[in-house]
Amino acid sequence: MPPSRRDELVETAMRVFYRHGFNATGIEKVLREAGISRMTLYNHFKSKDELIAAALRRRDETFRNKMYKFIGARATGPAERILAVFDFGEQWFCSDEFCGCMFINASAEFPDRDCAIRRVASEHNRAIASYLLEQCREAGLRDPELVARQLHILFEGACARANVMDAVEGGEEAFRATSFAARDAAALVINTAKTTPSTAA
Template identity: 35%
Template sequence: MSHNKRAELIRKSLDLFYRNGFHATGMDLVAKETGVSKTSIYKHFRTKEELILAVLRLRDENFRNRLFRRMEEISDTAEGQLFALFDALEEWFQQDGFQGCMFIKASAEYQEREHPINAQALEHKRLLLEHFTQLATAAEYENPRALACQILVLKEGAIVLAAMSHSCDPANDARKAAKVLLSHYPKTNEDRS
């Protein structure tokens, strides 16, 4: 299998796992839906879990690139991008085929802390947290990591509720909560006299 065919297999598998879940999607279905024989799949991925890990890496890269780019398009300031996160989420929630977070689903299906799929899902959240921490630092908030953790909780909660309710409202609710949070969060350059 060429590099391009391998990449296409991962991309098609991503759509399949996102739509159907990980445990519910067997390798027979992967072969049928992707047009790649099981023999060829297993030449490149020794196990279904190896394919899932490749899928999660692709999803992470695509999701973060798209999210961060959209946040930068909406606002050119670090503080503005923290708010733009929720605008970008709302746009995502409105897309046909939105079914929640693939990483939350992965961690729910592979709950053991040491399982590589659970660890890959957590790594995605860690990378988001790092980006939000960088934005909070650039916006000169005190304790930027703690603020980033709170922003991440708002983001994750909005995703879960949007998927469950089939509504975009959680993005707006999270945006309002973020506005309250940021308006009361101290900045390093504030005068305390």
């Protein structure tokens, strides 16, 4: 069946808000690009904030689906899957549509930690965190909670570093170097947790 009006709206909102920011983008622009009328929006959502929250939920869904599919296509074991996360990051950073992590961006624009939008962003990060934790456990790593946190930090850090670069330094090589460094550090963290009995001094 064809996508509902609501689906098209959320999809377009996701794309436009991701590309141009939340506060900087008016409702009008989203409606124009979706070819949808004003009242249709307000029949489905009470406010712009609710549309943003829905767009973030959609982003969480599609992003994780793409990531899991990417990983599943080229990794079998848990350690391989973890490293594939960073390969996924590399091709993402180098793609044209890369505008940083949409959830980091949302947290930047909505400073109130209690608001609904932040809660959606937080849910996404919990999902990523528990995926990493699951892989760490499955790999039989020592202190999987710590390692999963470190992997998460490396991934988000690579993402943030890739996004903060300006036009002159932000070429494809820089993105590749960033994701390579993150992946290399991830491999080090994993291998250390496989073998040695204590953390580094």
